[in-house]
Amino acid sequence: MTHAMGFGENDLRESAGARSFERGLGYVDAVTGLEVGDGWFTATVHGGDAYEVEITDDGDDGVSGECDCPYGLEGNFCKHCVAVGLVVLRQADLIPRQRTAAAARAGNLESWLESLDRDALLALLRQQLADDRDLRRRLELRAATAVSDIAAVRDRIADLLATGRFSRHGYVDYADSRAYGEQAGEAVAAIESLTASGQAAEAVGLARWAIRLLGEAYEQIDDSSGYVGSVAADLMAAHLDACRVARPDPEETARWLVGHQLGNDNDATDADPVDYREVLGERGLAQVRELATEAWQRKPSGWAEKYLMERLEKAEGDVDALVAVCAADLAPNGATHLRIALELDAAGREAEALAWAERGLKDTEGSVHVDSRLMDWVCARYERSGRAAEAVTVRRGRLRADRSLAAYQNLRTVARTVGCWESEREAALGLLRSDAARQRQGWGGGPVLVDALLDDGDPDAAWEAAADRADDRQWLTLADRVKDSRPADALGVYLRLAEPLKQVAGDGNYQQLARLLLGARTCHEKLGTQEEFAGYLAALRAGQKRKRNLMKILDQHGL
Template structure:
């Protein structure tokens, strides 16, 4: 009599959906290679070890299409379902009912051994595993040791964990961060137990040593920032319990805010405001002002060797000025940091936002005169807008022309057009062509920028025939050529068709699938520009010429079939 084949424990189709095709295929390979050791199966739970770059523990739950699981590999933390889960599930399917409940048997055995034997076994394991030893040591210390002694144990553990003996790779980072966070989780009890001072010292150890520790770790998943945020929150909690002297606290917080590359204490004056009080805030500000006054001025060249310190101190002092409503001070802080055209533009915009439009225009004028390269383009545009707003249209046009002549840019041309300057296109093109002729071909990249801008202006003013003349005289990139071709499909279809054919040939010459797909896309645009018979002949010629490209030929056939309806 025929018997139905038993259903697998875990539905393969569901596994494929959960893991994705790539991870499922790799999981199949791991299973086929015998990389799975099934440890235990009890009810709806399966536990296994999968051997990869290292051994990973896998736990699967459920059955059929209802499947959940976890794995100790980095890919599971990052992406969820991984190849190890797939491999373990397929191995469980293959084993059927043959996997014993080893976990249950071991547990039953251990329960009968007695507490003393279990304690000795656990200690023996811990002596071989430093992380487990530290964890057990801290648990015992928290339960029985005086607060000061427990704090010393925590400090020793944190220092040992934060000072790696080798560079930690991505696979180790998650476990390392988890161990540090587990240790930090014991600090609230220390604070509540009357040892806030010891807790504060511990947290300052973490905050001081973590940056160096992160230099030795691949912290791609951000575990280090989680540690920093948690340590900072606990530091505030410890300070609230301890209530340190406001002047001493102000000095400590200022030093951290000024010397913190991670920004953890950037707004310490606001975060700790209830602890600092008026006296602490005044001291915090005094320290910031004194440090700011010691900074050397920004050089005439814009070089600022103390740029990072200036930025942090400016942010601190700007917060005080904001709370006091001192706009002049806020402007002065920004003016002192003017190092380039971008800084001038930022200050000009700030002045405008704060209701100082005349000052905004004056700052923009100063910057536009100082900087003559492309970095000042946006600043020149802003200056023109402010001059127009003041009713000084002719001065705005003059400023735009001055900026365009120094560093030609399309946005300046557009601004000139917007001011109805009738000679904008002709004058801009004449300037670009004169420079192109004078430059020759000695400076290829600068020449390319001039040609591109010339074509942008010609396309913007619908002077397409002139644009095509430029393409015949100068080398341009395919992206710009295709934009010109697209704009010319209606008025100059022959030019557009020639451009499409040239780019199609170059895309096929890339000899990769992406190039073939782009070539076929352009064939679609080309088909709309030429008679069907002519287009079919061109595609047939491509097919014959590139018949050795096995990936391309079917694509060309599909394209032609779509056009002919066959």
């Protein structure tokens, strides 16, 4: 049912996905401090930590949300957003009145502020500054920028880029990285303000200094979300804008760019000289090339040196020079061979491109670690030119070197195209059977043979191959596949996997236990032993009754 605010449970489920939605059901009682605005709702959700959530009513487009939990910081509509949304829906009848009250409070505040004279407003602001250190630091920076106090601006930027207040254990963890990034963004804004106010030369120097500080700080930050990296990109853009206005010495700028790119503090910021073409001019670009070439010749295997040379050659469109740079240090997994092939192919030199890619296959023959994109590219080229049989040979060789499910699947796909999968399958399964006999395991711990037979749609053969060698993941997949045809066998798997989950806590474990119980119930229904399952479930609930979240989850699943 859709309520007056424009979204309903289905919208929450669609935004979050089934898994997060189900988990969010267990957090409804953990929502506190709900505040209602014009199209938005904020609240705190108490889980492993206290998370701040804001969801927005997008009208016909449903609902969106933000949360400062790790999953939410990745841009996902998380279980905490779901919980807040469900609370809002449960209070749907109260929302219009709460919105009216919120609008009235905002209007009263605006009217009151407008009624204050200058001295009263200043007194109010000073009181707020005394209580709010962050606000005071932001306004101090604006004031220093406005009066061109570069020393003060420099000091404020140093404070904004310091990690101390966000560093709990010697580094800024994932949960605090966004807050640090928002603070660092204020330093970027200050540099942009200097450029806009006619102080571009000062902005250039401060930007370079800030880039160094942020580069040093970045080593202590878990920036898995990429938020601090986006701030770093903004900082580099602010430097480039300042350079376009101030026009610093081209050769000095070239030396700084190359030094930064080859230095130790460039993880956060990429100073691409090609972006500075307008600022550098011919003289500066020549200096960049000279310095970059010297550095690359000294260290041809250096990642930064190589990247810099590749960017310069690519910008000038010299494919042969770019190939020479790449070929000077070929990656052992074939990735560089592929890079060269792609560049030659884009230049219309298809025969040379294929030759380089084939050389990559030869150089990596027998190796487990090969860039899969190289093999995909070569096989696609073979199939396009009517040489699918050669693609089969390539895929067969890959399976011999890397007994993985992916290699098996790739061989099956191309062999079916050629019409030789039946014979290829027997040989391929023979390899995997020999691995299984020697207890050679796949990525999950069980033999790849079981995964391959399951992927082929042959669960009975997979069951026989599993014996006592399959891992729990494989056994669960097997049980799901055979619960209709072999319910007694599948039931044994579900009950065995459920047993250890009775001893642990956590919503994730509870959801998995419920999943196993649903499978067991299906098996009992097939066997006509529903009463036996009812007794098992009653005993389980009695023994686990203190786990309130587990009871809720079982109720949600009708167990």
